[in-house]
Amino acid sequence: MTQAPTQEREPVEGTCPRCGAPELRRYPVNSEGGWFEVVKCQRCLCSVSREHGPRLGPIQLLSDLL
Amino acid sequence: MTTTEPATSIRDLSDDEFETTYRADRFTASVIANRLKYVVEHMSTAFLREAFSPIIRDWYDFACTISGPPEHDYRMAVVSNSLTVFLGSMPDAVRNAVEEYGPENLAPGDVLICNDPNRGGRHVNDVLFTRPVFVDGRIVAFVNICAHQLDMGGTVPGGFSATKANTYENGLVIPPVLMWSGDAPVRSTFSMIFDNSRFGAMLLPDFKSMHQQLQLGERLVHENIDRYGLDAVLGTLRYTCDTSADRMRDALAAVPDGDYHGAATLDADGLDDSISYTVHVTLRKRGEEIEADLSGTSAQARTCINCGITDAKTALGVALTMLLDPEIPFTSGTWRHVDLVAPAGTLVTAMPPEGAPMMFWEASGTLLAAVFDALNPVLGERAVGGDYGSTNTHNASGLRADGSFWTSATQCGGEHGPWGATRDGDGDSYTVLFNLNNLDPATETIEHDSPVVVLRKEHAIDTGGAGRHRGGAANLKDSLWLTDAEQYLSPFRTKEPSGVGANGGRPGPNGAMWIFPGVDGRGPDALVATTDDVYAGSTPVAGVLDPRSKALDPEHGTYHHFGGQKAWRTTAGSVLRCLTNGGGGWGAPFERDPRKVLADVRDEYVSVEGAARDYGVVIVGDPHFDPENLRIDEAATAALRGPA
Numbered sequence: 001m002t003q004a005p006t007q008e009r010e011p012v013e014g015t016c017p018r019c020g021a022p023e024l025r026r027y028p029v030n031s032e033g034g035w036f037e038v039v040k041c042q043r044c045l046c047s048v049s050r051e052h053g054p055r056l057g058p059i060q061l062l063s064d065l066l
Numbered sequence: 067m068t069t070t071e072p073a074t075s076i077r078d079l080s081d082d083e084f085e086t087t088y089r090a091d092r093f094t095a096s097v098i099a100n101r102l103k104y105v106v107e108h109m110s111t112a113f114l115r116e117a118f119s120p121i122i123r124d125w126y127d128f129a130c131t132i133s134g135p136p137e138h139d140y141r142m143a144v145v146s147n148s149l150t151v152f153l154g155s156m157p158d159a160v161r162n163a164v165e166e167y168g169p170e171n172l173a174p175g176d177v178l179i180c181n182d183p184n185r186g187g188r189h190v191n192d193v194l195f196t197r198p199v200f201v202d203g204r205i206v207a208f209v210n211i212c213a214h215q216l217d218m219g220g221t222v223p224g225g226f227s228a229t230k231a232n233t234y235e236n237g238l239v240i241p242p243v244l245m246w247s248g249d250a251p252v253r254s255t256f257s258m259i260f261d262n263s264r265f266g267a268m269l270l271p272d273f274k275s276m277h278q279q280l281q282l283g284e285r286l287v288h289e290n291i292d293r294y295g296l297d298a299v300l301g302t303l304r305y306t307c308d309t310s311a312d313r314m315r316d317a318l319a320a321v322p323d324g325d326y327h328g329a330a331t332l333d334a335d336g337l338d339d340s341i342s343y344t345v346h347v348t349l350r351k352r353g354e355e356i357e358a359d360l361s362g363t364s365a366q367a368r369t370c371i372n373c374g375i376t377d378a379k380t381a382l383g384v385a386l387t388m389l390l391d392p393e394i395p396f397t398s399g400t401w402r403h404v405d406l407v408a409p410a411g412t413l414v415t416a417m418p419p420e421g422a423p424m425m426f427w428e429a430s431g432t433l434l435a436a437v438f439d440a441l442n443p444v445l446g447e448r449a450v451g452g453d454y455g456s457t458n459t460h461n462a463s464g465l466r467a468d469g470s471f472w473t474s475a476t477q478c479g480g481e482h483g484p485w486g487a488t489r490d491g492d493g494d495s496y497t498v499l500f501n502l503n504n505l506d507p508a509t510e511t512i513e514h515d516s517p518v519v520v521l522r523k524e525h526a527i528d529t530g531g532a533g534r535h536r537g538g539a540a541n542l543k544d545s546l547w548l549t550d551a552e553q554y555l556s557p558f559r560t561k562e563p564s565g566v567g568a569n570g571g572r573p574g575p576n577g578a579m580w581i582f583p584g585v586d587g588r589g590p591d592a593l594v595a596t597t598d599d600v601y602a603g604s605t606p607v608a609g610v611l612d613p614r615s616k617a618l619d620p621e622h623g624t625y626h627h628f629g630g631q632k633a634w635r636t637t638a639g640s641v642l643r644c645l646t647n648g649g650g651g652w653g654a655p656f657e658r659d660p661r662k663v664l665a666d667v668r669d670e671y672v673s674v675e676g677a678a679r680d681y682g683v684v685i686v687g688d689p690h691f692d693p694e695n696l697r698i699d700e701a702a703t704a705a706l707r708g709p710a
Contacts, residue, residue: 002365005409029405030379032398033139034158045352055162058410059184
């Protein structure tokens with residue numbers, strides 16, 4: 001059986017502006033508005049940055065290369 | 067969107083601030099919101115009245131919404147009272163379809179369609195129809211219908227099967243294309259669908275009806291703009307979404323901070339029973355925000371039981387709404403304070419082309435159950451019992467004596483069943499899954515459209531999970547098939563109880579499916595009894611059953627795989643029996659009011675034996691032949707229940 005997928009969270013330098021924890025991570029999320037690439041504090045979930053991600057997330061359309 | 071700064075609540079805005087924000091006073095914004103709600107309900111009613119396809123006409127398998135313009139990020143602001151698996155995916159589906167096609171390429175009178183699950187969720191049968199609403203050359207809104215088409219090609223007539231291996235077997239995938247251009251039909255789009263699907267003669271009038279309803283919706287939105295002004299209508303679209311976000315934020319704030327893990331399991335895919343699929347969710351709640359991480363969920367299935375990310379997102383939104391505050395309006399704002407962390411390639415975030423979604427609501431419903439599993443222990447009295455877990459979908463086809471082809475979809479399996487109990491009362495006994503919201507096809511219609519006789523459609527006794535509030539009863543359905551048939555059966559939750567108990571309540575028992583073969587083209591002389599001794603002569607299709615008696619045996623029985631035969635070939639006269647799972651109970655069973663147990667025995671939800679065993683209530687009398695003279699034996703009940 002294929003291994004269960006896990007979402008990696010890339011460590012980011014700095015501290016949380018809300019709680020001060022040095023626990024910032026970058027990873028994709030889906031929320032209102034679709035996909036976002038976020039940097040969030042892992043202690044308090046404060047979003048330090050949120051940028052729109054690819055429209056379909058991990059799915060890429062061959063026709064986008066036209 | 068979750069941010070570093072808390073947003074101001076709508077209720078804390080002064081009247082001036084409200085009017086500045088939403089370009090209308092509070093009263094007017096409420097009036098416009100309700101008038102727009104009327105728009106989608108009017109579209110829905112008209113489509114229901116006109117539809118030819120039974121899954122539209124009898125199941126209400128469609129939804130209507132209004133979305134904001136591109137500069138509002140296409141937020142879904144107004145929804146019809148219909149299918150939640152459609153409504154939850156439509157915000158992303160509309161945005162993804164329009165953005166890919168290009169809003170600058172749309173013109174008045176256009177209708178854009180798309181059915182690709184990877185672009186918008188659900189399965190290929192569910193086609194999204196989107197119509198832009200223009201004012202002075204600018205798109206100010208979209209009116210939308212998403213509707214299940216009876217067939218969209220693929221290897222199984224009607225589509226409902228867990229056995230298809232990939233996108234190509236699943237059916238026709240339509241990218242964003244115009245179906246009407248300036249209100250003129252685009253012949254090539256119609257031909258593409260009709261040349262690749264069955265039952266085109268039924269689809270065509272439904273397509274025309276949807277075009278009419280989209281025109282109606284556009285006209286009614288324009289009436290509101292003419293009456294209240296464009297700014298007020300656009301402000302109201304934002305107001306309705308902000309209301310959902312506000313209320314979800316308040317509901318989340320009431321949950322204690324913490325990390326909560328839940329899981330739920332699907333029995334197997336359509337290939338074989340060597341793999342069970344478990345959805346894991348870790349909910350991390352901090353302040354007014356929550357993050358749901360699906361890491362650890364089983365890899366995508368080998369056949370079409372998967373769902374996509376927008377379906378997973380829908381299930382998360384539905385679960386949080388049901389558990390935390392069912393009054394929260396279901397709009398794009400539902401997810402503003404909710405982040406879904408969704409690794410690609412799981413059962414609920416499947417990737418094309420292998421990770422095909424057909425039975426998508428089964429996978430997303432399992433995520434919903436996992437969220438219940440995570441939060442119920444935290445919620446205490448607000449916990450909710452589980453539902454019957456699977457629509458146990460039936461799909462059959464064959465030839466009549468005159469050679470004509472028939473098909474029956476989602477009518478004669480265990481599509482309807484019970485909900486769990488809550489602090490407010492017993493669970494309903496005949497409804498649809500938490501993440502659906504449909505009608506129940508009339509028996510007369512089922513029998514008119516296909517060569518079948520519905521023999522039983524009844525509550526099964528002692529199947530509601532015991533509790534202070536009882537879970538809804540499982541449904542038992544028998545159908546007699548008058549011609550030879552190929553039957554596709556898809557029950558997914560028979561190994562572990564889906565109707566989990568809440569706040570000390572007990573789970574409802576699991577169900578199963580059996581076929582009683584016809585003999586020489588004839589059915590049984592009488593109804594098949596519901597006692598355990600009838601199953602020895604059956605062909606088991608699904609469930610955990612005793613190897614010899616083939617009756618239910620959840621503790622020591624053997625699992626039977628619904629995909630053991632890709633299509634179950636039955637001869638004329640065969641009877642199909644589908645028993646759903648029972649709903650979960652709420653609260654300690656021995657705390658149930660004995661008078662309610664008496665009523666349950668009188669109504670045959672609970673047997674005399676079950677009343678004593680599960681509730682500690684001794685009922686005297688004959689519930690079947692003398693139901694009005696049943697009584698409670700108070701002394702014997704006190705002895706069974708012990709000291710209070």
